[in-house]
Amino acid sequence: MLKKIPKENMGTSNLGWLESRFHFSFAQYYNPSNMNFGVLRVLNDDIIHPHSGFDTHPHDNMEIISYVVKGSITHKDSMGNEETLNRGEVQYLSAGDGIFHSEHNLQDEDLRLLQIWIIPPKRNLEKLYGSYRYKKKHRTNKLLNIVSSKKQNSKVNVYQDINVFVSELNENKTIEYKIEKNRQVYFVQIEGSCQINEIILNEGDALEITKNNNLSITALENSHFLFIEMKEE
Template structure:
């Protein structure tokens, strides 16, 4: 079953320095019927304007992945990590019993990123931080597994049993993906447009995929997308 969520029906926020689209309840957007999709708790499509960002703040018991779409993000945290990442690169942390961090755009162009929060399998796990600088050719006209559990072979491993894939698909190219039994998918159209089976997604739209066994993803124009595969609820 495929359920389309149009970007116009998502929560939004504009704080001046930050423009956000909320796929699930977050901050001032609260919808009790839209709290999560399986272990996916938060997916925010953020635009952070130049020379601004999230000052130091805490997190605990959440696994957080940032996927950079445009511009550069600079991270600092209470474990002593500090680095800057660019388009297509991935930063992650498992906050365990508590971590402080900041995320800033220190450059003169807008930063766009997807912030993805995954519920961990249990509380107070050992804290993790890391990143990986994936290359464009790794995701061009193919699926790139950018995040997985530590039992899989992605370059980025978190505790929860999820797989996150991205692709930049040229117009008219097609990718098929086989969904294993008792798994479900949340699909995000980042840029461009695609047809997934018989559903068309435009930039910013999303798709919940349950009780299905195969996806045929066809690029209607040059297209950039991400999806998160996980256990069924």
């Protein structure tokens, strides 16, 4: 089954320095019927304006993935990590029993990123932090597995049994993807537009995919997308 979620149906927030689109109930957008999709708890499409950001704040018992769409993000945390990442690069942490971190846009242009929160398989797991600087060539006209579980082969590994894929697909190109039995997918159209089987997505739209084995993804124009594959619930 394919269920389209138009961007117009998502929650939004504008704090001046931060503009957000919430795929699931979060912050000012409270929707008890839209709390998660499987182990995917949060997916926020954030625009952080220049010289602003999230000051130091805590997290615990959540696996957090940041995917940079535009601009640069600078991260600092209580484990001593500090770095700046750019378009297509990935930062992640497993917060375990507690971590403090900050995320800022120190540049003169807007920062756009996807913030993805995954529910871990157990509480109070050992804290993790890392990043990977993927190149555009790694995701152009192919699926790039940017995040996987620690049992898989991605450059970025989290505890939960998930796979995160991205692609920048040129107009009229098609990619096929097989969903294994008892697995499901949450698909996000980041930029451009594409057709997934019979469903057309435009920038900002999303798609819940359950009880479906094969996806045919065709770019209707130059298309940038991300999807998260996980156990079916």
